[in-house]
């Protein structure tokens with residue numbers, strides 16, 4: 001391999017045997033978007049059934065499969081791979097590295113994903129149907145009472161976990177070893193920092209998830225009773241193990257989103273990020289706290305009051321570093337010279353809606369009140385404010401922001417802004433009323449509801465259709481840009497953008513930083 | 521540009537406005553009132569519920585105030601610090617003082633919240649000194665209530681969804697309490713501390729009645745405790761809150777809070793009924809009696825899985841079933857002990873009294889064209905149970 005100016009291989013082998021971080025990043029991004037559409041289609045089925053009281057379109061069994069699959073696909077298939085794709089593309093370019101540290105493993109971590117999801121989707125066509133026990137798959141509904149396809153689901157989860165662990169090791173290795181001379185840790189862009197910490201979270205908790213599903217497998221096939229009281233086990237043990245993974249998981253999703261927003265807001269405020277150091281420390285504190293709050297998902301399982309209080313106090317504490325982040329973003333805007341291109345609009349949407357999700361999160365942390373909120377639509381509203389308006393909005397902002405650098409073409413700004421406004425309105429019409437029905441007593445994961453909830457549910461469904469449709473506009477805009485967008489050639493696409501990725505040519509060549517840059 | 525800034529402002533304020541309008545709307549606690557636009561939690565009819573409600577509103581208003589300040593600053597900045605107004609960006613990027621302030625102040629606010637939260641939680645957990653103990657068991661997909669009596673003569677019954685399949689599948693008009701009505705509600709006296717011992721038979725369920733401020737997970741193999749003390753008579757409706765399989769959305773919890781003497785009379789009546797069943801067990805029934813009673817039991821306890829015409833669904837078809845048309849012992853076994861192959865087919869032996877069991881077996885053996893022409897009497901059920 002003496003010639004380091006070689007281009008990509010031709011045809012299918014370019015993708016199948018890809019080791020280039022940009023190609024792998026691209027595959028991750030397209031794959032996650034495809035999964036986003038599949039998970040979105042399931043959400044549309046759910047909202048269509050909930051459009052009116054009564055069962056109209058589907059049966060309750062299938063409804064449960066839809067809520068389960070929607071959650072699993074969005075979390076593991078859409079959001080996580082999207083951020084891994086972004087990490088692949090951006091981390092080497094941000095720290096002045098020629099590629100990821102472990103390119104062949106990188107290939108594997110991507111290529112085991114599509115089969116895992118095919119397997120997961122295939123369960124829906126198996127006898128007894130697919131998983132219908134919610135994305136949290138509480139035992140014994142997911143063990144003794146599960147359809148036979150649960151075994152394939154378990155296998156699928158194992159593969160996903162492997163992929164995430166490999167991806168994370170790669171990120172840690174890259175960040176630790178391949179920074180350009182002068183790129184000290186405290187000079188790394190925040191996106192790199194948030195991913196660096198996220199990677200550690202993944203390495204810590206993915207094995208726990210693997211343990212949980214393995215115990216399920218043993219209970220189902222090998223006669224153990226980890227989660228069955230009849231054999232000396234405990235169904236609540238499952239929940240403790242699951243949420244020990246599950247709570248850090250939600251930060252795994254949101255920390256890279258924080259990173260993206262911390263890159264974009266300064267660019268369009270034309271002012272350096274406020275409180276860089278405190279951003280790093282806040283990220284680290286959130287990551288630490290995420291390990292000691294898991295049981296706030298389980299306030300009603302009958303924990304002793306001391307446990308209940310501990311988890312309540314620890315959970316409330318998360319508001320402090322999260323607040324620091326929001327204040328820093330707003331102070332970054334303060335006395336800047338702002339313009340409002342699409343990436344900035346999505347970031348502002350993120351700050352507003354994520355903060356609302358944070359407020360409801362604080363409300364949910366209060367254990368006695370949670371006895372009323374728990375497992376109601378209030379929770380559904382809360383986590384969609386942080387997952388969709390948080391993670392998905394920031395991911396969308398990232399695509400608009402870096403797309404010109406990736407493909408050397410500018411997207412259509414009018415269409416981008418239209419996409420933002422339709423998403424923003426559609427999102428709020430969908431999820432805001434869910435706070436109301438939740439507080440009024442509507443449980444989550446039900447295929448049909450009492451008549452008093454009819455109006456707000458119809459509103460929610462209409463909003464969901466609007467939000468869903470707006471994503472097609474996004475897809476169209478991205479394809480139109482790649483195929484026939486206006487070429488851009490400035491290295492620095494955005495006037496206020498800072499960072500090494502803006503020093504390489506546009507579009508970014510197949511190999512960048514073959515000789516490391518000097519960072520001052 | 522300015523006009524655009526305004527529209528950006530109002531659109532972005534939309535959720536905040538909704539939030540405000542939500543909190544100001546009235547709350548209805550009366551069953552007759554129209555709850556269609558209910559947007560907030562209810563204080564309900566218990567002291568703990570009222571405490572939870574005021575805690576909820578306290579945190580809510582703190583969030584609203586913080587939200588107004590934070591979003592206010594942000595939108596002012598969006599309006600004032602835009603490039604189109606010709607501003608030059610500042611270059612500051614840190615201020616230790618400010619950063620310490622916005623770490624410490626939120627922390628103090630949280631401390632302020634933790635105090636009332638802790639004391640309310642202690643109340644929620646105080647299950648001591650209850651006058652009445654009720655064992656609540658979640659089943660797929662119904663509730664069993666058992667009133668634990670000192671003398672051991674417990675009263676127990678199942679509470680099933682009353683809403684018909686026709687209403688659910690839109691061939692009939694939906695009644696006022698669509699999905700929130702049961703054949704037999706839980707009955708408790710007003711102004712009395714009642715303790716619920718909550719457990720489950722199969723998967724995890726969760727008992728939730730918002731107005732009684734009760735939500736507790738029902739976990740198979742474990743017993744959780746919770747309590748209520750209703751201060752107002754009336755019917756309070758809730759639902760199972762934990763995903764428990766296919767009909768999770770169809771297992772309401774309905775509690776009828778009555779005056780103390782009414783409760784005592786009801787309980788006495790229930791005990792008399794139990795004695796009556798015991799007497800019926802001795803009796804021999806005619807085919808017509810058994811079929812009529814059996815149809816009732818079937819609709820209530822089996823139809824959800826085996827279908828209105830015995831065509832099957834989650835369960836296997838009863839029409840033409842080899843078991844329903846085979847030797848009676850096989851039929852006894854699967855209905856009394858449940859299926860070993862598929863846990864969805866539960867052991868009904870403990871759920872149906874021997875009369876109902878005899879009736880439903882007779883029904884399955886003779887309805888849907890099975891026509892075995894054979895009767896099962898309560899004493900047969902009794903003998904089978906003894907014999908195994």
Ligand SMILES: [Cu+2]
Pocket residue numbers: 658659661724725726760761762763764768771
């Ligand atoms: Cu249930």
